[in-house]
Amino acid sequence: MMQLETDKIIFTGPVGAGKTSAIAAISDAPPVSTDVVCTGAERQLKATTTVAMDYSYIQLDEQRIHLYGTPGQERFQFMWEILTRGGLGLVLLINNDHPDPVAQMDFYLDAFADFIEETGVVIGITRRGINDHARLEDFQNRLLERGQIYPVIEIDGREPEDIRILIGALLAVLDYQDIPGE
Amino acid sequence: MDQLSQVIDKVSHDSAEHDPEISRVIQAGLNNMLDELIEDCGDIVGAMVSGADGIAWADRLRPELDRHRFAAMSSALLALADNLMRETNDGTPRNVMVESDAGNIFIMHAGDSLLLTVFTRAEANLGMPLAHARKTAEEIGALVIET
Numbered sequence: 001m002m003q004l005e006t007d008k009i010i011f012t013g014p015v016g017a018g019k020t021s022a023i024a025a026i027s028d029a030p031p032v033s034t035d036v037v038c039t040g041a042e043r044q045l046k047a048t049t050t051v052a053m054d055y056s057y058i059q060l061d062e063q064r065i066h067l068y069g070t071p072g073q074e075r076f077q078f079m080w081e082i083l084t085r086g087g088l089g090l091v092l093l094i095n096n097d098h099p100d101p102v103a104q105m106d107f108y109l110d111a112f113a114d115f116i117e118e119t120g121v122v123i124g125i126t127r128r129g130i131n132d133h134a135r136l137e138d139f140q141n142r143l144l145e146r147g148q149i150y151p152v153i154e155i156d157g158r159e160p161e162d163i164r165i166l167i168g169a170l171l172a173v174l175d176y177q178d179i180p181g182e
Numbered sequence: 183m184d185q186l187s188q189v190i191d192k193v194s195h196d197s198a199e200h201d202p203e204i205s206r207v208i209q210a211g212l213n214n215m216l217d218e219l220i221e222d223c224g225d226i227v228g229a230m231v232s233g234a235d236g237i238a239w240a241d242r243l244r245p246e247l248d249r250h251r252f253a254a255m256s257s258a259l260l261a262l263a264d265n266l267m268r269e270t271n272d273g274t275p276r277n278v279m280v281e282s283d284a285g286n287i288f289i290m291h292a293g294d295s296l297l298l299t300v301f302t303r304a305e306a307n308l309g310m311p312l313a314h315a316r317k318t319a320e321e322i323g324a325l326v327i328e329t
């Protein structure tokens with residue numbers, strides 16, 4: 001098994017969910033980031049946006065885990081395909097400040113369905129407590145309706161410890177799926 | 183002029199959710215510049231101005247191309263090139279060049295927040311189209327600052 005190919009986790013989610021911040025928060029090296037100024041309607045949401053990818057890595061014991069963040073917008077779908085190739089699993093960040101965060105979760109679960117099927121996903125709910133539009137149970141119930149069981153964790157995307165918990169949960173999901181007969 | 187306004191309408195109306203909030207003055211200016219670029223340099227067969235965040239502002243592309251997807255790809259490539267230069271020697275790339283049997287594509291900054299992407303014929307030499315494109319990119323940068 002090629003180490004470099006497989007030890008790679010992909011962060012995705014809608015614009016403003018905190019993918020770039022999350023990777024910056026836990027990385028062991030200065031992250032590569034492709035933030036540019038927003039010119040479209042997104043300008044009202046935030047000043048800059050990722051157009052190619054974020055990249056960094058963390059060292060877990062002897063294992064180096066490469067972290068890639070995708071652009072959020074659907075027009076960058078080609079980057080989603082490029083970045084997930086050879087990935088271990090997906091971290092999906094959902095901004096609970098959005099009017100319909102559960103639908104956003106649905107959208108990204110569908111968009112990354114093939115990759116999730118092959119690997120696994122963990123869902124981090126960010127921006128809780130500002131202007132909440134859904135409860136944690138709403139996300140879990142929606143996952144149950146979809147016939148999927150994955151961790152949904154409330155996090156502060158800027159807190160290194162929170163991101164570590166997410167990655168730990170993802171690795172646990174992947175371990176569980178690797179059990180023969182499952 | 184009639185054709186121009188049709189193009190402006192097309193640019194304004196398709197995929198409304200992506201459309202940049204720019205004035206008709208800028209839109210018309212950009213369309214004129216792209217027309218001139220293609221007219222002045224016979225090797226250039228298509229061109230697009232897009233936001234650095236991957237939204238098409240004006241284009242002279244083959245209609246079957248999804249211009250916003252294309253704009254997104256241009257900005258991703260140029261953003262990676264910017265990073266590559268920053269990692270190695272702190273410069274800013276003048277352009278990204280993709281050469282293929284079917285033709286060449288140049289992608290370059292046009293002011294702080296825009297990109298110019300240019301397509302050439304397969305047989306084109308590289309110097310002339312690049313020189314024309316760079317001049318247009320400067321004009322685009324100046325237009326957006328002025329207005």
